[in-house]
């Protein structure tokens with residue numbers, strides 16, 4: 001059985017494979033054709049719907065069917081102003097890297113934009129929509145978020161509905177057949193029941209059970225899976241990982257957490273020493289978590305299939321770092337989980353970090369360098385030469401020298417001008 005996540009492996013490549021979204025597909029096709037005829041009725045569409053109903057999949061499948069290049073920004077990256085600007089830049093070049101194909105721009109999960117932290121990102125998207133030469137697809141789980149008001153006004157809103165039980169069963173049966181897993185129709189029905197229209201969740205359950213038991217029955221689903229009501233908060237995620245008795249339980253906790261992957265690694269890391277008593281368990285826990293972090297970095301470079309390993313490592317990898325789980329006497333230990341100290345530290349140091357950023361921006365501007373360079377190369381000098389150690393006289397001289405060099409520059413320019421005018425006469 002392959003280790004690739006089935007939700008990725010069986011992601012529809014073409015619109016015809018996307019289940020249950022017939023009206024959405026039709027609406028999107030006529031919107032894209034209006035672009036092709038040179039008269040787009042809207043420059044952008046905003047696909048709204050709960051997680052796992054196919055928003056991203058539909059955008060990708062449509063690009064495939066119309067043989068267009070998809071300029072895609074991953075959810076967590078599309079939120080920052082600079083990233084939006086860089087995609088706007090790429091989008092404004094008229095020819096595609098891959099020949100003369102058309103392009104579709106996809107900005108995923110725009111409701112994840114934090115209007116304070118990512119100030120300027122929404123106005124930048126609105127500018128991008130106004131100026132774009134290419135169709136833009138935006139996706140959101142909650143389009144009614146107040147911060148999206150202006151986006152709602154400029155984009156055509158298209159709602160996606162949850163997958164019904166019949167299309168969901170069809171989808172799961174197709175995967176069972178391809179993976180040669182014995183699937184009892186009632187078992188498939190039970191997964192369709194608990195997944196509440198979220199195809200990603202349903203496929204994850206199917207894979208988790210099939211990988212351990214090699215078959216999927218109603219009893220197994222009822223015994224092992226709880227109804228999907230919502231994503232897990234950080235404390236529930238930790239408890240479900242640390243207390244997991246089965247591989248699939250820990251994996252499901254890691255994949256259904258509301259905490260983003262990077263932060264989840266910090267949560268787990270903070271709490272490993274609290275949960276595990278044996279130092280060797282602690283060592284093993286940190287070891288797998290370190291590997292999860294490496295895979296996550298690589299996944300973020302674009303190889304998103306690697307996320308599957310991130311889940312395996314930070315879920316079951318951590319859960320079974322506790323060696324006593326392997327003998328029958330293990331009992332879950334209740335501990336009061338702690339907030340990652342990183343989060344505390346970040347909020348405590350916010351003021352000084354903001355001051356550092358604004359100071360480094362000034363230096364960067366004056367020295368024509370990046371803020372990173374200002375922080376890493378110029379700041380250390382300024383730290384060893386604190387200005388308050390200079391006497392007022394010394395400071396005056398420093399400023400005088402600056403002025404002197406300005407005057408000298410001015411004089412040099414004047415001399416050059418004089419020479420030029422002499423040559424002309």
Ligand SMILES: Nc1ncnc2c1ncn2[C@@H]1O[C@H](COP(=O)(O)OP(=O)(O)OP(=O)(O)O)[C@@H](O)[C@H]1O
Nearest residue numbers: 007010011018019051052053054055056057199200
């Ligand atoms: N309508 C569908 N037909 C077939 N497969 C689907 C459908 N919707 C989702 N899937 C499956 O679920 C996976 C996740 O779907 P996708 O990422 O498109 O969901 P989404 O609506 O964009 O979710 P999110 O809001 O969490 O990003 C896909 O890789 C695919 O395997």
